[in-house]
Structures are given as C-alpha cells and as structure tokens.
Amino acid sequence: MVKKKTFILIDGSNCFYRAFHAIPEFSNSSGVPTNAVYGFTRTLKKLIKEYKPDYMAVAFDVRGKTVRHEKFDDYKATRKPMPDSLIPQVPYIKKMVKAFNIAAIEHEGFEADDVIATLAKNAAAKDVHVRIVSGDKDLFQLIDERTTILDYTKDKEYGPGDVEGKFGIGADGIRDMLSLSGDSSDNIPGVPGVGPKTAVKLLKEFGSFDEVFKNVDKVKGKKLKENLTEFKEQAELSRELVTLHMDLPLDFTDEIYSFGSPDVKALEEIFKELDFQKFFDELLEEQGGG
Numbered sequence: 001m002v003k004k005k006t007f008i009l010i011d012g013s014n015c016f017y018r019a020f021h022a023i024p025e026f027s028n029s030s031g032v033p034t035n036a037v038y039g040f041t042r043t044l045k046k047l048i049k050e051y052k053p054d055y056m057a058v059a060f061d062v063r064g065k066t067v068r069h070e071k072f073d074d075y076k077a078t079r080k081p082m083p084d085s086l087i088p089q090v091p092y093i094k095k096m097v098k099a100f101n102i103a104a105i106e107h108e109g110f111e112a113d114d115v116i117a118t119l120a121k122n123a124a125a126k127d128v129h130v131r132i133v134s135g136d137k138d139l140f141q142l143i144d145e146r147t148t149i150l151d152y153t154k155d156k157e158y159g160p161g162d163v164e165g166k167f168g169i170g171a172d173g174i175r176d177m178l179s180l181s182g183d184s185s186d187n188i189p190g191v192p193g194v195g196p197k198t199a200v201k202l203l204k205e206f207g208s209f210d211e212v213f214k215n216v217d218k219v220k221g222k223k224l225k226e227n228l229t230e231f232k233e234q235a236e237l238s239r240e241l242v243t244l245h246m247d248l249p250l251d252f253t254d255e256i257y258s259f260g261s262p263d264v265k266a267l268e269e270i271f272k273e274l275d276f277q278k279f280f281d282e283l284l285e286e287q288g289g290g
Contacts, residue, residue, distance in 0.1 A: 007055040007123045007257065008047050008150075009116055011134030012104075015058075016040045016093050018135065018153060020086050028275040033085040037092045037274060043152060044100055045279070047133065048259075055128065055252075056259040057103040057119060059112040060094070067109050068241050075241060078187045092274065099266035103257050107248050113138055117244035120147050122252035131157070138183075138242060140167065141174035168200040176209035179239035190238045191231045193224060209239060 019039025027033050047053070068075045082090075097104045105115050116139060120130045124146035131150045132139055140163055143149055149158040163171045180199035182190020194202075202219070206212045212219075213232055219225045228235075264287060271280040 004127065004129045005054040006051060006129045006131060007057070007119075007252075008051055008053040008259075009119055009123075009130055009132050010044075010047075010056070010058040011112055011116060011132065011136055011139065012058040012060040012093070012097075013112055014134045014136050015043060016086075016090070019043065020083070020089070022153070025085055028273070032092075032274070033089055034092070034274050034276075036086055036089045037096060038276060040093050041096055041276065041279060043133075044096070044102070045282075046152065047150075048100075051131065053131075053259050055123070055254075055257040056100075057105050057257055058097045059115040059119070060104060060106040061112045062106045062108055062110070065109075066111055067245070068111070071240055072188075072237060074187055076186050078184070092270070095270055098263075099270055100262045102259060105250065107250070110245060110248060114245040114248060115250065117142055117246045118248040118250045119252055119257075121246045122250065123257075126252060128252075137167075137174070138178065138186075138244065141171055141244065143171040168197065169203060173200070173203050175239070175242055176203055178242040179209055179235055180212070182238055183242065186241070188238045188241050189231075189234050191227050191235050193227045198224070209235075 016036050016039075020036035023035040023039045025033055025035050066075075094104055105119070106112070107115050113136065116132055116134075120132060120142050123130050124144070127146070130147040132142065132147065133150045133152060135151050135153065140149055140158065143158060143160055143163055145160060151158070158166065160171060163169070163174070167174060167177065169177055177196060177199045178188065178190070180191055180194050180202065181196045182188045182194075202212045203209070206215050213228065213235075216225055216228050219228060264283065267283055268280065271277075271283065
C-alpha cells in the first residue's frame with residue numbers, strides 16, 4: 001500500500017504568538033528580542049523531524065482590514081495590539097520560514113484561516129493528508145478523514161473522532177456552535193446568553209443552526225427564546241464571520257509546496273545573527289560538520 005503524502009500547514013500568527021507567550025523574553029547581543037523566533041524555529045524543526053512532510057506551508061495574516069471587517073466594523077476590535085517586543089520579531093520569523101525553504105502564503109483581504117481552509121481543501125482533494133498546526137478553534141470545522149489538527153503544545157492530534165470529546169459536537173457543527181455562542185477572542189457577538197454548552201445543546205436538539213431558528217417556539221426557557229428571536233440577525237452575521245473562505249485562488253501544486261531541504265547558508269546566517277548557537281551547532285551536525 002502506497003503511503004499517503006503529508007502536508008504540514010502552519011497557522012503562522014497563532015504559532016508565533018503562542019511561542020511569544022510560552023517563552024520568557026530574551027534578546028540577541030544586538031538587543032533584538034528573539035524569544036518568539038526561537039520558539040517558532042524550534043517548532044519548525046520538531047515538525048520536520050517528527051513528521052517528515054512531503055509538503056509544507058506557513059499561512060500568515062495580512063495587515064489591515066479584511067472582508068470580515070466589511071461585514072462587521074467591530075470585528076476583532078477587542079484585540080490588544082501586538083506587543084512591542086514581538087513586532088521586530090515578525091520579519092525574522094518570515095525570514096526563517098524562507099531559509100527553511102517553506103512556502104509562506106498570505107492573501108490580501110483575507111485571514112490566514114481562509115488561506116488554510118482553501119489549501120487544506122485543495123490538498124485533500126489530491127488525496128494528501130493535511131496536518132494543520134494551530135490551536136485556533138475556528139479551524140476545527142475543517143477536520144475530516146484527510147484533514148487533522150495538530151496542537152503541538154499538547155502533543156495532540158485531532159481527527160474526526162476527537163472533536164466531539166473536545167467541543168461536545170462534531171467538526172460539522174463547529175461553525176453553527178460559534179455562530180450561536182459567538183467568539184469573544186474575535187469579538188463575534190453570537191446570541192446573548194448563549195455560551196458553547198447551550199449552543200451545543202440547541203444544535204443536538206434541533207440538528208442545525210437553521211433548524212434552531214425555525215423551531216424557536218419549541219425552545220425551553222423564556223429568556224433564551226426571547227434572545228434567539230431578538231438576535232437572529234446578529235447570529236446570522238456571526239455565522240458569516242465564522243464561515244471560512246475555501247475558494248481563494250490558491251492552487252495546491254508540487255512546485256510551490258514540496259518540502260525538500262533548507263537553505264543551509266541562509267540558516268547559518270540567521271542563526272548567527274540571532275545568537276541561536278544551539279540551532280547552529282545542530283545544523284552543523286546534520287550537515288556532517290559537527
């Protein structure tokens with residue numbers, strides 16, 4: 001039996017933010033903060049070593065407004081600005097991705113989640129096993145027989161059989177759950193008084209987002225019934241906001257996404273510049289020079 005090819009698809013912003021918050025701040029000899037770059041690089045090395053992917057890509061968010069801001073001006077309005085000590089690290093993270101010869105993808109007007117959704121769909125259609133590296137709950141709606149979510153901070157891989165244990169509902173219900181409950185991290189309103197547990201309960205009782213609203217008169221609880229009636233349009237807006245775009249013009253091709261070997265010279269230079277001695281020594285050893 002031929003082994004299925006694998007595609008490691010990394011949620012860049014999610015991963016470097018997690019690295020930034022997980023590792024105490026430190027800088028190189030020039031005073032440039034490097035903790036997020038270090039953690040992100042360590043993750044890249046770990047993924048390459050453990051999964052030996054045939055394809056790799058890192059999806060990044062673009063700066064500025066997206067199509068979701070056009071629908072809802074306050075989308076992500078409660079997000080704190082990027083920490084000052086993380087800002088100078090982002091160019092180095094992108095430089096590191098390039099040095100590893102990994103495709104870095106972003107798309108104007110859309111988020112990394114949309115890039116991931118499009119590439120995951122297109123790769124899975126070619127019978128490639130897609131491993132999405134992220135802790136973002138929005139992406140769990142993409143899980144199916146060919147697509148899994150890898151939460152490397154917990155060493156946990158989520159397939160179709162694992163989603164309900166985490167959220168109380170399967171992957172095909174995640175979008176509807178978030179539409180009803182909202183998502184405070186993205187300032188998506190949902191229906192007031194409806195949290196994830198209530199949303200799951202409603203969806204299990206009625207079957208889908210649309211059926212919940214068709215059967216509002218059967219919902220138990222006066223206040224819940226009132227809120228579902230009053231905030232139906234807000235829930236529909238929330239559904240638009242949590243829906244991932246899978247139709248961006250991003251073809252999945254061997255030419256762009258095949259992963260082979262890194263640019264050793266470029267890695268040597270960036271490891272030296274950032275004082276990543278451990279990674280530099282490991283690179284020399286891998287090249288037979290240690």
